[in-house]
Amino acid sequence: MNDITISIQDKTYRSKHIDDRQHQAIADLQLSVGRNEFVCLLGPSGCGKTTLLNMIAGLDSHYQGQIRIGSQAATAKIGYVFQNPRLLPWYTVRQNIEVVFKQTPPAALIDSLLADMQLSDVQQVYPERLSLGMQRRVAIIRAFAINPDILLMDEPFVSLDAPSARQVRNLLYSLWQQRPHTVLFVSHDLREAIALADRLIFLSPPPMRIISDIPVNIPRDLRNDETQIEAFRERLLSQHPAINGLL
Amino acid sequence: MLTGTFKLSHSAVTLLSLLVLLGIWQLAASLIDSHTLPYPVRVAEVFWQVTRSGELPYHLGVTLLRLLVSFSIAMVLGCAIGVALGKNKALDAFFDHWLVIFLNIPALVTIILCYVWFGLAESAAILAVVINKLPNVIVTIREGTRALDKDLLEMAESYRFDRKKTFFHVIWPQLHPFVMAATRSGLALIWKIILVVELLGRSNGMGYQLHLFFQLFDVASLLAYTFAFVAVIQLIEWLLLRPLDRKALRWRR
Structure with a gap:
C-alpha cells in the first residue's frame, strides 16, 4: 500500500532577477512511497530537492500536479x-518540542525521545547555547514527537563534522527503527544514504526527474558496518556509472 | 569580590555625581541671590507642601492618565498598521508618503489644528498626542516586521500553527525588541508633547501648572514639579521597562 503518491507535471519559477526568465524546476515527476518506507533523494545541489520537500510540506502550492499523503492530503501531519x-531561540529545548503540539504535549513521549537522543540533561537550556549537532537532534525529536504521517528531512547532517554527523545519523537510525515512519530524506552523501535508506532515488539536474530508483538490500542490523556500506557503494557505482556524474 | 567592589564604586559614583550637581546649584543660587534661582532647600520645601496639599499628585495624575490613554492608543494602532505595512509591499508603497509627511509635521501644528478643528476638549488633546506619536511607532514596527525570520515562519507553517499560535510563539518574540524601542522613544516624545498640549488647551495637568508658574515667575514650584516629573520617568524605566527587557532577553547568549 502506498502512503504517499507524488505526481507533478510542472513546477516553474519565475526567477527574481531582472531578466524575468521562467525556470522549470520539476518536469513530470512520479514517485510513490510505501508506509514506513525510508526513501533517500539524491541529486546535484540546486536540482530542486528542497523545492520538492516544501511542496510536500504545503509551503509551496504553485505547481501543477498532485501530492497525496495518506488518505487526506490537506490535513496530513508533517x-x-x-x-x-x-528552533525558536526564545524557548528552551523542551518548550521547542512542546510548542508544535495542538493539544497537551505528551510528557512521557517527550521524555523518552529526549533520552533516546541523549538530550535529557539539556532540556531546560536555550538552543543558542547548544552545539549545532545538538540543535539538529532537537529538530529531529520535534519532527518525530508529533507522530507525523510523513517525515521530511532536508540534509539534516550538513555542516556537521564527520564524527558528529555519524553520531546523529546513528541516533536517528535507531530512533526510526523503534518508531517506524514514512521518511523522505534528502542527501548528497551516498554513504549516508546507503546506511539509512530502503530505497535510493537519483534525481537529475533541473528540470528535475527521476534517473534511477534503487532498493538497498543490506540487512537492518548490518547498517553500522562500514565495509558493507562501502561494498554496496562500489557495486552501485560500477553498475550505474551515470550516478557518478550526479553526485 | 571584584564585581562587589565595582558595584560599590558604581553607586558611589552615582551619589557623588548627584551631590556635585546639587553643590553647583547651591553655589550658583548663593552667587546670584535672586528669587529666580531658589536654593535646593526651598525647592524641597515647596515639593513637600504641594505634595501634602494634594495639588502635585492631582496634576501629575491627570497628566499620567492622559499619557497612558494616548500612549496605549498610539501603540496598539501603530503595531497593527506597522505589521500590515511590513507584510504588504503595495500597501507600504502607497502609505509610505503619508508617513513621511506626518513624520515631518511639527508637533505644535498638529496640536493647534486639533484644538481648532475639534475644540478645546479632552478628546482633541488625546488625538493630538496620538497623531504625533503614531508615525514613529508605525515606522519602528514596520522595520521589525520586515526583519521577521522567514525560516521560522516556514517552520510554523509546516507544523500547522494557526494564526494565533504563529503570532504569539513566533512573531511576537521577534517584534518585542522593536516594540520596546517604540515604547522608549514614544514615552520620551509623549512626555514632551503632552505638556504643550496641556499648556495650550487644558485647565489641569502638569503643562497647565507650568504655564501658571511661568506667569507668576514661581521658579521654586516649577522646579519642584519638574523633579517629580523626572522621578516618575525614571520609575517607569526601572520598575516597568527594565524588567520587561530582562524577561524577554533571558534566552540570549
Whole structure:
C-alpha cells in the first residue's frame, strides 16, 4: 500500500532577477512511497530537492500536479527537519518540542525521545547555547514527537563534522527503527544514504526527474558496518556509472 | 569580590555625581541671590507642601492618565498598521508618503489644528498626542516586521500553527525588541508633547501648572514639579521597562 503518491507535471519559477526568465524546476515527476518506507533523494545541489520537500510540506502550492499523503492530503501531519535547525531561540529545548503540539504535549513521549537522543540533561537550556549537532537532534525529536504521517528531512547532517554527523545519523537510525515512519530524506552523501535508506532515488539536474530508483538490500542490523556500506557503494557505482556524474 | 567592589564604586559614583550637581546649584543660587534661582532647600520645601496639599499628585495624575490613554492608543494602532505595512509591499508603497509627511509635521501644528478643528476638549488633546506619536511607532514596527525570520515562519507553517499560535510563539518574540524601542522613544516624545498640549488647551495637568508658574515667575514650584516629573520617568524605566527587557532577553547568549 502506498502512503504517499507524488505526481507533478510542472513546477516553474519565475526567477527574481531582472531578466524575468521562467525556470522549470520539476518536469513530470512520479514517485510513490510505501508506509514506513525510508526513501533517500539524491541529486546535484540546486536540482530542486528542497523545492520538492516544501511542496510536500504545503509551503509551496504553485505547481501543477498532485501530492497525496495518506488518505487526506490537506490535513496530513508533517514532521519537517530543515537544513538549519529552525528552533525558536526564545524557548528552551523542551518548550521547542512542546510548542508544535495542538493539544497537551505528551510528557512521557517527550521524555523518552529526549533520552533516546541523549538530550535529557539539556532540556531546560536555550538552543543558542547548544552545539549545532545538538540543535539538529532537537529538530529531529520535534519532527518525530508529533507522530507525523510523513517525515521530511532536508540534509539534516550538513555542516556537521564527520564524527558528529555519524553520531546523529546513528541516533536517528535507531530512533526510526523503534518508531517506524514514512521518511523522505534528502542527501548528497551516498554513504549516508546507503546506511539509512530502503530505497535510493537519483534525481537529475533541473528540470528535475527521476534517473534511477534503487532498493538497498543490506540487512537492518548490518547498517553500522562500514565495509558493507562501502561494498554496496562500489557495486552501485560500477553498475550505474551515470550516478557518478550526479553526485 | 571584584564585581562587589565595582558595584560599590558604581553607586558611589552615582551619589557623588548627584551631590556635585546639587553643590553647583547651591553655589550658583548663593552667587546670584535672586528669587529666580531658589536654593535646593526651598525647592524641597515647596515639593513637600504641594505634595501634602494634594495639588502635585492631582496634576501629575491627570497628566499620567492622559499619557497612558494616548500612549496605549498610539501603540496598539501603530503595531497593527506597522505589521500590515511590513507584510504588504503595495500597501507600504502607497502609505509610505503619508508617513513621511506626518513624520515631518511639527508637533505644535498638529496640536493647534486639533484644538481648532475639534475644540478645546479632552478628546482633541488625546488625538493630538496620538497623531504625533503614531508615525514613529508605525515606522519602528514596520522595520521589525520586515526583519521577521522567514525560516521560522516556514517552520510554523509546516507544523500547522494557526494564526494565533504563529503570532504569539513566533512573531511576537521577534517584534518585542522593536516594540520596546517604540515604547522608549514614544514615552520620551509623549512626555514632551503632552505638556504643550496641556499648556495650550487644558485647565489641569502638569503643562497647565507650568504655564501658571511661568506667569507668576514661581521658579521654586516649577522646579519642584519638574523633579517629580523626572522621578516618575525614571520609575517607569526601572520598575516597568527594565524588567520587561530582562524577561524577554533571558534566552540570549
